[in-house]
Amino acid sequence: MLKRLLLLLVLATPVHAVQPDEVLSDPGLEARARQISQVLRCPVCQGENIDESNAGVSRDLRLAVRERLVAGDSDAQVIDYIKDRFGEYVLFEPERRGANLILYWIGPAVLVVALGGIFLWLRGRRREEEPVPVLSAEEEARLKDLLKD
Structure with missing residues (x-):
């Protein structure tokens, strides 16, 4: 029973939020889109990139990234395009x-x-720290007398 529940939880967890209709037909462009999507933060989620986020704005950003790549933009141009519209907050590692x-x-x-x-x-x-004072001969003799008793 526990194994089935664990299997259900594992299978129900999506690996990526990218929908099948978002995937580009060119595997090279799709790989670049995924790479860019992993360095861009979702504006409404906390600490989640747009590749993994299920938020609507993340879907729009993923589509915008793919549109810019199909249009022939470089990775840096795509990131700058998104950053210009949403600010530096969308970068996981600010400049x-x-x-x-x-x-x-x-x-x-x-x-x-x-x-x-x-x-x-x-x-x-x-x-x-003050050094420990040294006993005089008279004080040592008196100490020895006290210890003998």
Whole structure:
């Protein structure tokens, strides 16, 4: 019973949301369309590319990608076409320029500053530790007398 339920769940899960009527007859163009669709984010879904999304806007974007490829556009031109209409949000990996460059470097910069601060703090703590005072001969003799008792 459990095996049948598991098999039903596996078979019911779609591998891709691409519908049969969207598939191009040229396998080379279809492969390019799939590749482009996997780097474009669905504008209404969170963290899902348009190749896997079942949203209506994703279907429209998949069709637009295929139309642009059939028209002879390069992959970069297709991505730019979609980006111009929906903004940089549709790119899973935003371009590394302008304000995005700050976002790419702020994480490593904060890490370096934090590690430097920890290093300096630990180094400063070592200096603050006072050395243990050495006992004088009189104090050592008194200590020995106390320990004998």
